[in-house]
Every structure is written in C-alpha cells, then in structure tokens.
Amino acid sequence: xxxxxxxxxxxxxxxxxxxxxxxxxxxxxxxxxxxxxxxxxxxxxxxxxxxxxxxxxxxxxxxxxxxxxxxxxxxxxxxxxxxxxxxxxxxxxxxxxxxxxxxxxxxxxxxxxxxxxxxxxxxxxxxxxxxxxxxxxxxxxxxxxxxxxxxxxxxxxxxxxxxxxxxx
Amino acid sequence: xxxxxxxxxxxxxxxxxxxxxxxxxxxxxxxxxxxxxxxxxxxxxxxxxxxxxxxxxxxxxxxxxxxxxxxxxxxxxxxxxxxxxxxxxxxxxxxxxxxxxxxxxxxxxxxxxxxxxxxxxxxxxxxxxxxxxxxxxxxxxxxxxxxxxxxxxxxxxxxxxxxxxxxxxxxxxxxxxxxxxx
Numbered sequence: 001x002x003x004x005x006x007x008x009x010x011x012x013x014x015x016x017x018x019x020x021x022x023x024x025x026x027x028x029x030x031x032x033x034x035x036x037x038x039x040x041x042x043x044x045x046x047x048x049x050x051x052x053x054x055x056x057x058x059x060x061x062x063x064x065x066x067x068x069x070x071x072x073x074x075x076x077x078x079x080x081x082x083x084x085x086x087x088x089x090x091x092x093x094x095x096x097x098x099x100x101x102x103x104x105x106x107x108x109x110x111x112x113x114x115x116x117x118x119x120x121x122x123x124x125x126x127x128x129x130x131x132x133x134x135x136x137x138x139x140x141x142x143x144x145x146x147x148x149x150x151x152x153x154x155x156x157x158x159x160x161x162x163x164x165x166x167x168x
Numbered sequence: 169x170x171x172x173x174x175x176x177x178x179x180x181x182x183x184x185x186x187x188x189x190x191x192x193x194x195x196x197x198x199x200x201x202x203x204x205x206x207x208x209x210x211x212x213x214x215x216x217x218x219x220x221x222x223x224x225x226x227x228x229x230x231x232x233x234x235x236x237x238x239x240x241x242x243x244x245x246x247x248x249x250x251x252x253x254x255x256x257x258x259x260x261x262x263x264x265x266x267x268x269x270x271x272x273x274x275x276x277x278x279x280x281x282x283x284x285x286x287x288x289x290x291x292x293x294x295x296x297x298x299x300x301x302x303x304x305x306x307x308x309x310x311x312x313x314x315x316x317x318x319x320x321x322x323x324x325x326x327x328x329x330x331x332x333x334x335x336x337x338x339x340x341x342x343x344x345x346x347x348x349x350x
Contacts, residue, residue, distance in 0.1 A: 008301050009299075010269060010301055010302060011302040100300055149341065151311075152265060152345065153311065154309065154310075154311045155295050158297070
C-alpha cells in the first residue's frame, strides 16, 4: 500500500493542464491507479481526489461520496468530460490542497459526465448532489482550476474550517 | 441636513457599538451607512451619519472623544462635504475581481495597488488573508474589487501583471464580476 503525498496550494503541479491518459496497460499507470486509491481512502472523509493533487498531472480523478471506506462505491473517471449540467446552486466545499479552508462556490446539482474507467472502458455517469459537486470540483483540478478561483469574496466565501468534515 | 463620517477602532469587547451609537442617538444623528469588522484583536467601525443643521458637530465630536477614554477607542469625526456635483461617473465602470496569491512577503499589496493606480483603476474593496500552504509556508491571498472603464485596453495591464508575477513570485488572475439580472 502506497499513500502518496498530497500537494497543497501554491505547489505548481496544481496549476498544470493535465495530459490525456492513452495507455491503460502501462505498468506505471496501473500502479498509480492503486496508489490513488490507497491515498484517497487514507484521508478520512475524503470524497474525491484528482491526479495532480498527488503530483501526477494526468486526466484522472477518483470519486467516492459514500466516504464509507467501502471501495466498491468508487469511480475512477479517466479523460472525463462534462456533457450536461443543471442550473447552479451555492454550495460549500473543501479541498485536500487547502486543508484548512472551505469555500462557497456555485456548482450544478446534476451533471452528466462521459469518461473512461481505470481499465479504459467507455462510461457515462449521471450524478447528482454531493457526487455532482465532487465531480465538478475534481474535474476543475485537471485544468489547473482551484476552488480559490471560484470564490468571489474572501470576506463571505472563504471560510476557515472549524472542525473535520468531508473534503475532496 | 449635514453629514459626517465617524470611525472608531479599539480592542474588541462588548459594548463598543452600544457606547458609540448611544452618543449618536442622544444627539439625534441618523446612521445612514456603516461597516464594522474585526481584524485580529481589534474591532473597527466606520459610519456615515446625518444630522439636522441645528445639531452641534463639536458637541457630537466631544462626546465621542469621551469614548476614547471609556472604551479605549481611537475615534475620528470628520464633517462630510456634500459634493456640489455627483462624483466622477461610476456607472460606466465594470466591476472586476482581481485575485492575487503567492508566498507571503512584504510589498505585495503596495505593488499591486500602485500598479492599479498607475492605470487609474479605482479599488472599491480589498480583502486579504494569510493561509498555510504547501510545506507549511505562509501564502498570501488578496482579492481586490475594482471598477474598470468600458473599452479599457487590457493589453498593457496584462503585461504589467505578468511582470509583477515574475518579480514577486505571485499569481494574478482577474475576471469580470457578472451582475446577476433577476
């Protein structure tokens, strides 16, 4: 089991424009899939992790909004693209790369995402609620966009964390 | 009707707002606008008040000064000149959010504000925080709201931002604040 280091802002890897994954058989990639999983499930309460957060700028995120530790609920989204979005709502989210903060941002409550899974099979997911928020947050990471970029006011939308809560 | 701007800053404790506004109430001053905040241990307030022409500004100011001793406040009172003509037209300004972040160091606020001033860009709001970043470093985040005239040429400003990013090792991003029409 390998738990990777999670990079925090302002590490430059978090601003990288991530590369498309093409070789799903590559042993380095296979190992990285396992390491991503080990890393996310090592962070109590984490509901999502994007590859650049652990220093590898490729287009892959891992989502599990059950935060139950039951790994069968996980979804790897590789080369993901959001193809449909509902209207935005204000939500409050956290990020492992800003562990001390929460941010009020606008996210769609339902999204449809097309992607591949960790084995390269095409997938389409319709997700809503927390899972939709997590998908949008993690996909932002793949374009070097961070939650601080989605905040319009430090005074009202950038909140120091009081206690533990779910993060992604 | 005349107006004044009053401000008070002091170590935070219960009773500052009550003490301050009691003086204003006693003199029949109306609070038209106010802003209050806490930074570290200090509480700060700034208020625009209006009062009848018969109210003595000196008397209000004198009573507020008493608070300096009672509440340990630094108080300022300044009669407000009502402009004969409306201030420079602000209705053709578009609000922009300029976010600045990077490893904390002295001079970031000054350099950014000075650059904006050199482009005649007016800052309407500024908030900043130091947060803990990668490797426990201190990261400074500043969000500046500014009004930018329509038709503004962003080319030279972007070049100046890029130069400043390199010089100070910071990131500067900006976007228009879209008004929501409801």
